[in-house]
Amino acid sequence: MFTGIIEALGTVVGVRDEGANRHFTVQSPFASELKIDQSVAHDGVCLTVVALDAAAGTHTVTAIAETLRKTNLGQWQPGRHVNLERCLAAGGRFDGHIVQGHVDATAECVGVEDQNGSWLYHFRHEPGAQRLTVEKGSITINGVSLTCFDSTPDSFAVAIIPYTYEHTGFHQLQAGEVVNLEFDIVGKYVAKLLAAQGVIASAAS
Secondary structure (H helix, E strand, O other), X not given: OEOOOOXXXXXXXXXXXXXXXXXXXXXXXXXXXXXXXXXXXXXXXXXXXXXXXXXXXXXXXXXXHHHHHHOOXXXXXXXXXXXXXXXXXXXXXXXXXOEOOXXXXXXXXXXXXXXXXXXXXXXXXXXXXXXXXXXXXXXXXXXXXXEEEEEEOOEEEEEEOHHHHHHOXXXXXXXXXXXEEEEOHHHHHHHHHHHHOOOOOOOOO
């Protein structure tokens, strides 16, 4: 389990295809602390460390074809910065919200507004019964736990403070780019239960 509080920015330094899979080598400040088989969220996608090079400060993860289709990982190229978070340690402080590292959908950034001290980012996604945001509710964007507003069935906005802008990939995010979304797990359970009871359409679109 993750919390959406980014530990560090990593840099993709290598991309290699092997059959339908794609291997990403990422340089990060904590590579020497990782272990093989450890789970690390990369832009919100939970991936398993399959190789380490402590001297180079890198680790390698593998994305299968399904992951490449359903996330923005298929667009990653060397030089890209990615948000990294290790799993929450037992007894650790819970600063964000419950994040599983399982991407529900992608969204397009449709606008960025400089607010003279903060930034507003607007996103649009395909609607669906379990793709729900609520005003002042939680959303995970590229692994970052955020509060959304201006919520509609297929869009929402978030505000980014300078610290988050500088220490996550938001400083490189521009209109037209695709991001990974993980909707609030509590909201998804509620939506599923209501759909099962016929209160909401289970195949809303």
